[in-house]
Amino acid sequence: MDTADRLDLVSRHTQEVVTEDELEGLFEDGDPSAYIGYAPTGEMHIGHFTTMRKLADFLRADVDVTVLIADLHAHLDDNKSPFDLLDARSEYYRVAIEGMIDAAGADPDDVEFVRGTDFQLDEEYTLEMYRMAAETTIARTQRAASEVVRESESPNLGGLIYPLMQTLDVKALDADIAYGGVDQRGIYMLSREILPDHGGHSPVCVFAPLLSGLSGGKMSASDAASKVNLTDSPDEVEEKIGQAYCPAGDVEDNGVLEYLNHLVFPVLDVEGEPFVVERPEEYGGDLTYESYEAVEEDFVSGELHPADLKPAVGTAISEVIDPVRERLLDRxxxxxxAYPETYGDE
RNA sequence: CCGCCCUUAGCUCAGACUGGUAGAGCAGUCGACUGUAGAUCGACUUGUCCCCCGUUCAAAUCGGGGAGGGCGGACCA
Known part of the structure; x- marks a missing residue:
């Protein structure tokens, strides 16, 4: 595979690459390494899946991929995960992520899993963290973390350590590429700025778009109806998609189309399957699409009505998450x- | 270590002075309207009033104690 193809694979379905030139340089030098970090906090949903699916693209482009289960980060971020639950949530995340990689058509064994506490307590790492703390202002750190760390009236110190550690993770994992949602942008821009002063080098950054929630506007972790969980039953998935914000002809804030584009079609492509919309004869009969662009075209023109699109997307998403769902329901x-409050049987 | 302030619905808060066992906005649920959803109307729901003890016929409200949080002061050899 030549550099152009690799660039194309890695940058498709992304919002931004910082910078394209640097990425090209990495490919010309050989096989770069990339990592994505996840703090094991709340339950995983299709938003995570969409971001994770891209790991299949990285692997196909011969990028070495590491997934960091950032357990300490989950606790440092305003106690999103209680310290006692870090083990359980780390394990749940690992299994769920393996399932997503598998469902994306790649082999989970090709990805290296690392847990934060495996190396973040090392003396060298810790010492460098203190030195960073001495050299970085509170304001700079807050700005970097503002999109990631939970805002609170009385923020804890942990939220400020968070971005410094994430920066050191890049170095510790020897990653050429830092991949994540654009919400991570602030932190990685800090990393690019200060890591060279701390024995590392600025990572190339690849950012996935944050897709709209199903209720319109941003997806919210606290709004169950705005997202599809990986363990939702087929009925629940179709129910949620049916309830989703989806104005006819409008692509803006349209989660239904966005998930079709960034999650469903890439997976269908791997399987070589088309996207089929079943439609009553009264409205013109069934439709078959080979590409997302064709769906969007029909949707915008009014040829494809939301009431016909929704059930098709619901079914498709349900099928896409099915391998993950099975793994999780299996255990x-x-x-x-991981979530005794929600699923505990006591 | 000292002083002051805060804690009421999922969220933001009112009610406390002048005790009568709780309210608003937002959110949510359900209908109407749309071949979906949203928007818009219409209806509805929501509570260990942080915990304990006491006073009282009666405590979110008064008194005492405690917990959590915030702010300030003091200390600075």
Missing amino acids: PELLAE
């Missing part, structure tokens, strides 16, 4: 232990 203890 119900994972969720029960």
Whole structure:
């Protein structure tokens, strides 16, 4: 595979690459390494899946991929995960992520999994963190973390350590590329700025878009109706998609189309399957699409009505998450232990 | 270590002075209207009033104690 193809694979379905030139340089030098970090906090949903699916693109482009389960980060971010649940949530995240990679058509064994506490307590790492703390202002750190760390009236110190550690993770994992949602942009821009002063080098950054929630506007972790969980049953998925904000002809804030574009079609492509919309004869009969662009064209023109699109997308999403759902339902203890408040049977 | 302030619905808060066992906005649920959803109307729901003890016929409200949080002061050899 030549550099142009690799660039294309890595940058498709992304919002931004910082910078394209640097990325090209990495490919010309050989096989670069990339990492994505996830703080094991709340339950995973299709938003995570969409970001994770791209790992299949990285692998196809011969990029070495590491997934960091950032357990300490999950605790440092305003106690999103209680310290006692870090083990259970880390395990749940690992299994869920393996399932997503598998469902995306790649082999989970090709990805290296690392847990934050495996190396973040090393003396060298810790010492460098203190030195960073001495050299970085509170304001700079807050700005970097503002899109990631939970805003609170009385923020904890942990939220400020968070971006410094994330920066050191890049170095510790020896990653050429830092991949994540655009919400991570602030932190990685800080990393590019200060990591060279701390024995590392500025990572190339690849940012995935944050897709709209199903209620219109941004997806919200606290709004169950705005997202599809990986363990939602087919009925629940179709129900949620049916309830989704989806104005006819309008692509703006349209989660239904966005998930079709960034999640469903890439997976269908791997399987070589088209996207089929079943439609009553009364409205013109069934439709078959080979590309997202064709769907969008019909949607914008009014040829394809939301009421016909929704059930088709619901079914498609349900099928896409099915391998993940199966893995998780196969091991119900994972969720029960990770989220005892929700799934505990006591 | 000292002083002051805060804690009421999922969220933001009112009610406390002048005790009568709780309210608003937003959110949510359900209908109407749309071949979906939203918007818009219409209806509805929501609570260990942080915990304990006490006063009282009666405590979110008064008194005492405690917990959590915030702000300030003091200390600075």
